[in-house]
Amino acid sequence: MAENLFEVLRAFFDQYGYWTIAIALLLENAGIPVPGETVLLFASFLAYSEQSLQLPYIILIGIVACTVGDNIGYAIGKRGGRRLLDRYQRFFRIRPGTIAKGERLFGKYGSVTILFARFIFGLRIIAGPLAGVLQMPWRQFAVFNLLGAIVWVTAISCIGYFVGTEWAQLLRVVKHINTGFLIVAVLMAAAIWLRRKMRRPD
Numbered sequence: 001m002a003e004n005l006f007e008v009l010r011a012f013f014d015q016y017g018y019w020t021i022a023i024a025l026l027l028e029n030a031g032i033p034v035p036g037e038t039v040l041l042f043a044s045f046l047a048y049s050e051q052s053l054q055l056p057y058i059i060l061i062g063i064v065a066c067t068v069g070d071n072i073g074y075a076i077g078k079r080g081g082r083r084l085l086d087r088y089q090r091f092f093r094i095r096p097g098t099i100a101k102g103e104r105l106f107g108k109y110g111s112v113t114i115l116f117a118r119f120i121f122g123l124r125i126i127a128g129p130l131a132g133v134l135q136m137p138w139r140q141f142a143v144f145n146l147l148g149a150i151v152w153v154t155a156i157s158c159i160g161y162f163v164g165t166e167w168a169q170l171l172r173v174v175k176h177i178n179t180g181f182l183i184v185a186v187l188m189a190a191a192i193w194l195r196r197k198m199r200r201p202d
Contacts, residue, residue: 009042018043018057022065025153029069031076031088031129036066037121037156044160055161062153063146066118070128070145077132085133098122102130111140118152 012020021043028036040062047053077085089099102123105113114131117123131141 009039010046013043013046013052018053018061021058021061025062025065026069026072028125029066029128030072031125033094033125036124040153040156041160044157048161055157059154059157062157063149066149066153067146070114070149071142073128074132074136074138074141074145077129078135079132080129082133085129088129094126095122099126099130102126103134106130106134106136111136111144114141114144115148115151118148 021039024034024039025036028034043053043058044055047055047058085099088094089096114127117127
């Protein structure tokens with residue numbers, strides 16, 4: 001399975017180069033279930049092992065694609081509302097639990113959810129559209145969306161470039177790194193939430 005994926009991704013990069021990163025991440029962040037993380041990881045892996053791509057370009061293109069894609073998803077969610085989200089869920093077979101989990105996180109942590117949602121595969125896909133459906137203020141969304149894109153793209157790209165020597169090893173490392181980043185991000189979000197709560201007058 002891993003070898004087949006390896007060859008498919010190699011063929012895409014041989015033919016389309018950086019466009020593979022841009023399109024995959026834009027689609028994933030706009031709400032379409034595309035394995036953007038795998039594409040980004042593989043691109044940085046190729047940059048190290050074959051030097052056919054350059055790490056700074058991978059990071060720059062990845063950040064732009066993620067930011068634009070999430071804003072597209074946000075706009076679609078805000079215009080389409082809950083009915084569109086329900087149709088989207090059925091069409092792409094998104095588990096109801098994933099959307100419910102996203103709603104709980106948005107309800108508890110607000111726009112900070114955008115920051116750590118990138119480290120959860122299911123939430124990374126629906127975060128933009130769901131933020132639009134829930135009518136999150138765009139300025140808040142834009143700030144945390146950009147910060148999340150910078151942190152996530154840079155982390156995944158550097159892992160692929162500096163850490164892994166084998167593809168299977170990289171996948172294991174990323175799984176653990178994502179978990180670690182998620183824990184840190186949730187703790188940060190909880191600290192911000194508690195700070196705001198303490199500042200509110202009784």
